[in-house]
Structures are given as C-alpha cells and as structure tokens.
Amino acid sequence: xxxxxxxxxxxxxxxxxxxxxxxxxxxxxxxxxxxxxxxxxxxxxxxxxxxxxxxxxxxxxxxxxxxxxxxxxxxxxxxxxxxxxxxxxxxxxxxxxxxxxxxxxxxxxxxxxxxxxxxxxxxxxxxxxxxxxxxxxxxxxxxxxxxxxxxxxxxxxxxxxxxxxxxxxxxxxxxxxxxxxxxxxxxxxxxxxxxxxxxxxxxxxxxxxxxxxxxxxxxxxxxxxxxxxxxxxxxxxxxxxxxxxxxxxxxxxxxxxxxxxxxxxxxxxxxxxxxxxxxxxxxxxxxxxxxxxxxxxxxxxxxxxxxxxxxxxxxxxxxxxxxxxxxxxxxxxxxxxxxxxxxxxxxxxxxxxxxxxxxxxxxxxxxxxxxxxxxxxxxxxxxxxxxxxxxxxxxxxxxxxxxxxxxxxxxxxxxxxxxxxxxxxxxxxxxxxxxxxxxxxxxxxxxxxxxxxxxxxxxxxxxxxxxxxxxxxxxxxxxxxxxxxxxxxxxxxxxxxxxxxxxxxxxxxxxxxxxxxxxxxxxxxxxxxxxxxxxxxxxxxxxxxxxxxxxxxxxxxxxxxxxxxxxxxxxxxxxxxxxxxxxxxxxxxxxxxxxxxxxxxxxxxxxxxxxxxxxxxxxxxxxxxxx
Numbered sequence: 001x002x003x004x005x006x007x008x009x010x011x012x013x014x015x016x017x018x019x020x021x022x023x024x025x026x027x028x029x030x031x032x033x034x035x036x037x038x039x040x041x042x043x044x045x046x047x048x049x050x051x052x053x054x055x056x057x058x059x060x061x062x063x064x065x066x067x068x069x070x071x072x073x074x075x076x077x078x079x080x081x082x083x084x085x086x087x088x089x090x091x092x093x094x095x096x097x098x099x100x101x102x103x104x105x106x107x108x109x110x111x112x113x114x115x116x117x118x119x120x121x122x123x124x125x126x127x128x129x130x131x132x133x134x135x136x137x138x139x140x141x142x143x144x145x146x147x148x149x150x151x152x153x154x155x156x157x158x159x160x161x162x163x164x165x166x167x168x169x170x171x172x173x174x175x176x177x178x179x180x181x182x183x184x185x186x187x188x189x190x191x192x193x194x195x196x197x198x199x200x201x202x203x204x205x206x207x208x209x210x211x212x213x214x215x216x217x218x219x220x221x222x223x224x225x226x227x228x229x230x231x232x233x234x235x236x237x238x239x240x241x242x243x244x245x246x247x248x249x250x251x252x253x254x255x256x257x258x259x260x261x262x263x264x265x266x267x268x269x270x271x272x273x274x275x276x277x278x279x280x281x282x283x284x285x286x287x288x289x290x291x292x293x294x295x296x297x298x299x300x301x302x303x304x305x306x307x308x309x310x311x312x313x314x315x316x317x318x319x320x321x322x323x324x325x326x327x328x329x330x331x332x333x334x335x336x337x338x339x340x341x342x343x344x345x346x347x348x349x350x351x352x353x354x355x356x357x358x359x360x361x362x363x364x365x366x367x368x369x370x371x372x373x374x375x376x377x378x379x380x381x382x383x384x385x386x387x388x389x390x391x392x393x394x395x396x397x398x399x400x401x402x403x404x405x406x407x408x409x410x411x412x413x414x415x416x417x418x419x420x421x422x423x424x425x426x427x428x429x430x431x432x433x434x435x436x437x438x439x440x441x442x443x444x445x446x447x448x449x450x451x452x453x454x455x456x457x458x459x460x461x462x463x464x465x466x467x468x469x470x471x472x473x474x475x476x477x478x479x480x481x482x483x484x485x486x487x488x489x490x491x492x493x494x495x496x497x498x499x500x501x502x503x504x505x506x507x508x509x510x511x512x513x514x515x516x517x518x519x520x521x522x523x524x525x526x527x528x529x530x531x532x533x534x535x536x537x538x539x540x541x542x543x544x545x546x547x548x549x550x551x552x553x554x555x556x557x558x559x560x561x562x563x564x565x566x567x568x569x570x571x572x573x574x575x576x577x578x579x580x581x582x583x584x585x586x587x588x589x590x591x592x593x594x595x596x597x598x599x600x601x602x603x604x605x606x607x608x609x610x611x612x613x614x615x616x617x618x619x620x621x622x623x624x625x626x627x
C-alpha cells in the first residue's frame with residue numbers, strides 16, 4: 001500500500017530526526033513494487049546485511065572524527081565548480097541496483113581519471129556505460145526478482161568490460177542479453193578494485209581518488225526521504241538490501257552523500273545524505289583502482305596538443321599549442337607541482353621566452369594508465385624554419401637545471417598529473433621573420449617513442465603530433481626585457497580563397513600604448529594590416545581587419561606592441577586570432593605554424609557578418625608582455 005506520509009512526517013518530528021519526508025514516485029507504489037527498487041543480495045564472500053549494520057554501528061563515533069590531511073567535506077558534483085558525476089538514472093521496478101551503483105562509480109572514475117567534467121565541451125567523448133549489459137549479460141543468471149551482488153558485478157566489469165549504453169539500452173524488465181555488434185572494440189574495463197572497511201580510509205579515497213560503491217539495509221521510512229540527513233526512525237521495518245554510489249561526505253553533517261538510482265524525482269534530486277554508521281552504509285565500500293582500457297582514450301601517460309585535447313587519437317587541431325610545455329621566464333614557481341599540477345591543469349600558464357637570459361621551462365603529463373607510470377621527458381628547441389627536420393633539432397636537446405638530458409615524470413595512479421623539474425635555456429637570437437618551436441617527447445616502457453624521421457611538409461609533422469599523445473609542440477615568442485616594444489612573427493597558410501579575419505585581443509595593456517599588425521605579402525584585399533592603434537582604456541580591447549584572400553595564400557603577420565613609455569602591468573597580453581569562412585564544399589585543411597592556442601571565444605568586429613556558414617578558427621597566438 002502507499003506510504004502514509006502524514007504519519008511518517010509526524011514520526012520524524014516526534015523523534016527529532018534531521019531529515020524530511022515528502023511525496024515522490026516511490027511512496028505511491030505497492031509494497032512489492034517498492035521492494036523491486038532494491039536488489040542487493042550479498043555474495044558468497046561478502047558481509048551479510050546484518051553484519052554490515054553491526055560493523056557500521058561499531059565505528060559510528062570514529063566515522064564522525066576528522067581525518068588528518070582530509071578536508072571536512074567533499075562532493076564530486078562540485079570540485080572547484082566542476083561536476084564529475086553523470087545524471088541520475090532510474091532502475092525502475094527491477095532489482096538491478098547493483099548494476100547501477102557499480103556503473104555509476106565506474107562512470108565517475110572515467111571522468112575523474114581523464115579530467116573530463118560533465119559540462120566540458122569534450123564531455124561527449126566519454127559515453128555512459130550500459131547498465132543493461134552489466135545486469136543482463138553476466139553469466140550468473142539473475143533476474144529482476146533475484147537481484148545481484150557487487151563482487152560479481154566488478155568481476156564482469158573487469159572481463160569482458162562494459163560497452164557504451166548505446167550498444168544495449170536499459171529497460172526495467174527481464175530480457176535476454178541484447179548487445180549490438182562491435183561492442184567488444186569499445187569496452188572500458190576495471191583494472192583492479194579493493195574493499196575499504198573503515199571510515200577514515202573511505203574519506204581519504206573519496207577526497208583524493210573518486211566515488212565508492214556501497215550497499216546498505218533499506219527500511220520502510222527511507223522510501224519517503226526528501227532531504228536532510230537520513231537516520232532510521234524507531235518504528236521503521238526492514239525492506240531489503242540496496243546498492244548505490246557514494247560521491248562525498250560531510251563532517252559537519254556527519255553523513256555520507258550518495259547517488260541513488262530511483263530517478264531525479266526521488267530524494268534530493270536523486271541523491272541522499274545518510275548518517276555515519278546508519279543501516280550498514282559504511283560497513284564496507286568498494287573502490288575502483290583504475291580502468292584499462294578507458295575507451296576511447298590513450299592508455300599511457302600523455303601530453304596535450306592544445307587545451308581541447310583529452311587523450312583521444314587523433315587529437316583536435318591545432319597541434320602547435322601544447323599547454324604542457326610551459327616556458328615560465330626567469331623566476332621559477334616555488335612549487336611547480338602545485339602551480340602546474342591538478343589545480344593548474346586546465347590552464348595554459350606558458351609565457352614568452354625572455355631573450356638573453358636563462359629561462360625555466362617545464363613539462364607536464366597526465367596519466368591515463370590504470371597503473372603507476374614513469375616517463376622520461378625530453379625537450380628540444382628548433383627554429384620554425386627547421387621544424388620539419390628532426391635530424392636537426394634532435395641535436396638541440398635541452399638539459400634540466402640539474403644537468404640531466406631528460407626529466408623524469410612519475411604519476412602514481414590514473415588521473416594524476418606529473419610535473420618535471422625545470423629545463424633551462426638561454427635562447428639565441430634568430431634571423432628576422434623566424435621564431436622558435438619547442439618539442440617534447442615522452443618515453444615510457446609501453447611507448448618508446450623514438451625521434452621520428454624528417455617530414456616532407458609542416459602538415460605531415462602536424463599530423464604526426466596529432467596522432468602521437470606522447471609528443472608535444474609549442475610555438476613560442478621572445479621578448480626583450482629591456483624594451484617595451486615587441487615584434488612577433490606569426491606564419492599561416494589557408495588553401496582556399498576565403499573571407500579572412502585577423503584580430504588582436506588586448507588584455508591589461510596600459511592606456512597610451514599601441515598595438516598593430518602587418519602582413520606585407522600582396523594578395524589580400526584589403527591588405528592584412530591594421531596600423532598602430534592606441535589603447536583607449538584599461539579594459540579589454542579588440543582591433544582587427546576583414547579581408548578576402550586568394551587560394552593558396554600564405555603569409556606572415558608581425559604583431560607590434562609599443563609601450564610608449566608606459567609601464568606594463570603583470571599579466572598583460574595580446575592574443576592574435578585568425579579565422580576564415582571556407583567556400584562551400586571546400587576541404588577544411590589548413591597548415592598551422594606559429595599559432596599558440598588560447599581558449600577564449602573569437603571576437604569579431606561589430607560590422608562582421610558570417611551568415612549561416614561555420615566560422616573556422618585557425619588558432620591564436622598569445623604574447624605575454626614583460627616590462
């Protein structure tokens with residue numbers, strides 16, 4: 001029969017419990033229908049539900065204690081504003097909760113390990129895994145009525161692994177395994193897992209690695225939960241076992257935060273808080289140590305070609321904007337791992353090289369392997385004019401500050417970022433019109449990654465970089481610290497006649513200074529030249545031109561900044577952006593040289609019209625100014 005919410009609410013008030021009850025799709029079901037929303041039956045080697053409750057109750061006071069080195073609260077839905085937990089699912093009236101709790105945890109570990117949050121532009125690279133495959137394709141012969149257990153689910157997720165949901169969409173009724181053809185080539189597998197039996201270790205794992213699978217005893221009052229911290233009421237009756245994904249905790253609330261599989265209309269948007277030591281929730285939890293393979297990503301420690309890369313092959317263009325090669329000027333950060341590691345991974349913190357002095361340059365990489373990884377990181381410099389000849393730039397290997405020919409990068413687990421010690425370099429001068437490129441190369445046991453042979457074209461080298469996650473390429477500019485006048489050459493090539501945009505986005509430049517750009521090569525109409533434009537205010541400023549360029553045009557743009565005696569504030573920069581509208585039916589092929597990626601959106605002049613056609617952003621080159 002339906003749950004009497006008035007009576008339940010009165011009980012909660014009478015006992016002074018810290019939660020609320022309210023209407024939801026579960027309370028109106030019959031008793032048997034509600035029990036089908038459960039489904040955890042402990043396996044042969046798992047604790048009974050009664051033993052879980054006893055173990056939980058025994059450590060209730062210990063669970064409430066703060067853990068040294070662990071934050072007082074954690075929530076994987078909001079880690080610095082990023083959400084790594086996918087949407088709440090609904091298992092329906094089928095005892096498949098083990099498949100949903102296990103799949104939700106694996107899905108979160110995928111996103112955390114690859115640093116791909118739910119709202120990221122690249123979020124679609126990782127697809128939701130098939131709960132239907134996990135529940136109905138395993139060899140155990142369970143049904144919606146019989147339920148399942150976690151160790152068997154993790155065993156199946158280890159071998160053969162789980163395919164994306166599209167290969168077998170879920171329906172809440174008994175059904176034969178219905179995997180579509182080709183699923184084996186797209187699986188994600190659990191590489192290892194382990195159990196955790198004390199609350200301190202659970203908090204440490206949650207706050208550093210990811211969510212946990214957990215199971216608990218459901219009592220009749222739980223169905224009506226709508227918010228707050230659930231504590232079982234005195235008269236509630238036992239209903240059965242249930243499995244969920246634990247995504248966080250709070251020492252202020254003395255509670256665990258869990259993702260349920262009863263739809264977003266139940267509880268607090270599909271989630272619930274449950275008190276430490278309640279109902280067996282923390283008697284035992286399962287951790288997923290790593291995933292291998294993590295489809296469709298690279299299975300080793302890797303570097304990005306630009307900020308849009310997430311470890312897929314080939315990577316999206318541009319290839320010459322690696323944020324993981326980090327020129328950092330003459331003043332190294334106090335803690336490079338803290339500066340460039342987890343908190344700085346989503347940023348490009350590279351600066352222009354400072355001419356005539358020793359520069360510090362760092363290399364970093366993200367471990368997508370399920371195991372600890374060590375890589376030897378080599379760094380080379382090359383004039384852009386010699387970029388196609390590795391036989392030349394392999395002789396330009398940079399040394400670390402300690403004099404070594406390579407830096408050692410070590411990442412202990414999947415999802416961890418390794419930062420090298422500093423490479424040092426005093427860049428020599430270059431002929432007018434040339435600029436430097438930095439090339440990094442990671443060598444691991446799995447990928448020896450030798451220096452490649454020479455390339456016939458820049459496009460061939462770019463293709464090599466986009467298809468090799470162990471190689472990074474960054475174009476860099478040089479500034480003279482004794483002058484506030486900077487001139488930086490940028491080369492580009494576009495294959496088709498097109499409407500072309502060149503823009504300068506100016507950030508933090510002093511009022512009274514001036515910026516401009518010029519491309520002396522004939523052909524564009526009007527010419528690609530802006531002249532020097534005074535900076536009218538301290539806010540962001542955009543200058544640019546729109547021009548028609550002929551097919552096969554290539555040229556070099558020189559960006560000029562004149563301080564005119566004004567001091568340049570820290571962080572001031574100029575971002576050159578180039579974009580074009582390709583003719584209908586043309587190939588979107590371009591050769592990029594001298595373009596350093598910046599993740600700002602393209603800003604167009606007020607009178608620019610692009611109609612219904614997609615505007616193609618070739619890339620952008622960032623010049624950080626040094627006063």
